[in-house]
Amino acid sequence: MTVSLPQIAILGAGSMGGAILSGLLSPEVRADGIVVTNRTEAKAAGLRESTAGHEGVVSLALESDPDATATALRGARIVLLGVKPAMVPDLLAGIRSLLEPDALVVSLAAGVTIATMEALVPQVVELLTWIVFEYAGQMFGALIGDEPATADERSAFEAAVAGQPRPPS
Ligand SMILES: NC(=O)c1ccc[n+]([C@@H]2O[C@H](COP(=O)([O-])OP(=O)(O)OC[C@H]3O[C@@H](n4cnc5c(N)ncnc54)[C@H](OP(=O)(O)O)[C@@H]3O)[C@@H](O)[C@H]2O)c1
Numbered sequence: 001m002t003v004s005l006p007q008i009a010i011l012g013a014g015s016m017g018g019a020i021l022s023g024l025l026s027p028e029v030r031a032d033g034i035v036v037t038n039r040t041e042a043k044a045a046g047l048r049e050s051t052a053g054h055e056g057v058v059s060l061a062l063e064s065d066p067d068a069t070a071t072a073l074r075g076a077r078i079v080l081l082g083v084k085p086a087m088v089p090d091l092l093a094g095i096r097s098l099l100e101p102d103a104l105v106v107s108l109a110a111g112v113t114i115a116t117m118e119a120l121v122p123q124v125v126e127l128l129t130w131i132v133f134e135y136a137g138q139m140f141g142a143l144i145g146d147e148p149a150t151a152d153e154r155s156a157f158e159a160a161v162a163g164q165p166r167p168p169s
Contacts, residue, residue: 006078014038020080031056037059074098076103077100078104080108092105
């Protein structure tokens with residue numbers, strides 16, 4: 001089954017963001033474009049190299065392009081926050097005015113509550129947290145949120161993100 005996703009921004013593609021990017025590059029996923037940002041040019045260049053050949057993937061660095069965040073957010077309807085938890089509040093405050101009105105913001109940060117994030121980006125309709133956990137020796141991923149996205153958005157996103165197995169029901 002092919003999953004179609006809208007344009008995606010990944011702000012911070014280190015270990016977690018990078019793993020999700022790999023999942024989004026699978027042949028079963030069609031995204032309308034993926035723009036990834038990191039702080040350093042070295043990190044961005046590495047991703048440019050590893051994603052070469054994947055059409056529609058752009059890797060930018062704040063170090064060499066101060067407008068990288070704005071570029072990534074322009075048109076993005078799914079925004080993944082892959083920075084360290086302590087950086088999430090400042091990042092959210094900084095991107096508040098740049099988010100598309102219907103952007104779905106997904107935080108990967110462990111320990112930053114949805115309430116904290118909602119207080120910073122009131123105009124964002126959906127705020128979800130992507131959690132990864134181990135159960136019976138296998139890794140699972142799930143989205144949690146108190147104002148969840150539509151069922152279609154959730155299942156599309158869950159199917160897309162890294163193609164991980166579903167948690168047991
Ligand atoms: N949900 C889970 O189960 C789970 C598990 C593990 C981790 N996490 C979460 O995932 C998040 C990332 O952790 P990680 O281990 O992947 O960290 P990481 O490898 O250090 O990646 C963070 C990335 O963010 C980039 N960055 C920093 N500030 C930025 C900014 N303002 N704009 C764009 N990019 C920026 C860094 O770029 P540079 O390297 O160029 O500085 C780096 O590549 C954390 O919040 C952590 O809590 C969640």
